Amino acid sequence: AGMDRENAPNIIAAILPIVVGVVLINFAKLPPIYGLGISVILCILLFYRSIPSGELVPALNEGFSNGVMPLIMVTAVVGIAQVVAQTDAFDVVKNQLLTFSSTSKVATAVSVVGITNVMALICGSASGAIAMTLDMFSEAWLSAGLDPEWIHRVVVTASGGFDTVPWNSFVVLILTMGKLDHKRSYMPIFWVSLMAPILIALLGVFFV
Structure with a gap:
């Protein structure tokens, strides 16, 4: 939708709906659906003069589409990961990883990077991989003599692979x-966001 640049809102009006939404949801503890709804209504009131006549409904439709479609895609992916985590195959993988052992401290350090990335691949989420990896493997790694601070840093770095x-x-x-x-568009993401964290985490093995 077009916009009348002569009547464009100032920066305070532009960021006010975002600030209001954050405050309502995080501090006033309003349910997100209501906090976002109030922010949308505030947007309409503040930006009404900036939207050309007859463009309000198309602008709302476009905003709705831009918000809902990514939401559907993300929830579908997260849902798949949660289903996978409940399968027997996931338990088999987890048990196999838990039985992994090595008498070499360096080999165990390399396994931190490898196991973290296996969990990240299964979860499809860096934060999920961090939580599950530390929960299931931290005791074994500590018993192998690895420093807890080193484990934390390497797991966090490797989880982004x-x-x-x-x-x-x-x-x-x-x-x-x-x-x-x-x-x-995926190849640039692959090199920057997949390969780079793994290589950086592997460098951490030299500081174990």
């Missing part, structure tokens, strides 16, 4: 919002 698979929720979200496709 295989979580960036093509079906990762964040990848899907940014490509959907940017109106891009995987064929043309």
Whole structure:
């Protein structure tokens, strides 16, 4: 939808709905649906003069589409990860990883990077991989003599590797919002957000 630049809102009016939404949801503890709804209504009131006549409904339709479609894609991906985590196959993988052991401290350090990325691949989420990896493997790694601070740093770094698979929720979200496709846009993401964290985490092995 077009916009009348002569009547464009100032910066305070532009950021006010965002601030109101954050305050209502995080501090006033209003349910997100109501906090966002109030922010939308505030947007309409503040920006009404800036939207050309007859463009209000198309603008709302476009905003709704831009918000709902990424939401559907992200929830679908997250839902798949949750289903996978409940399967027997996931238990088999988890048990196999738990039985992994090595008498070499360096080999165990390398396994931190590898296991974290296996979990990130299964979860499709860096934060999920961090939580599950530390919960299931931290005691074994501590028993092998690895420093807890080192484990934390390497797990956090390594988790940003295989979580960036093509079906990762964040990848899907940014490509959907940017109106891009995987064929043309995924390779730069692959090198920057998948390979780089793994290589950096592997460098941490030299400081174990």
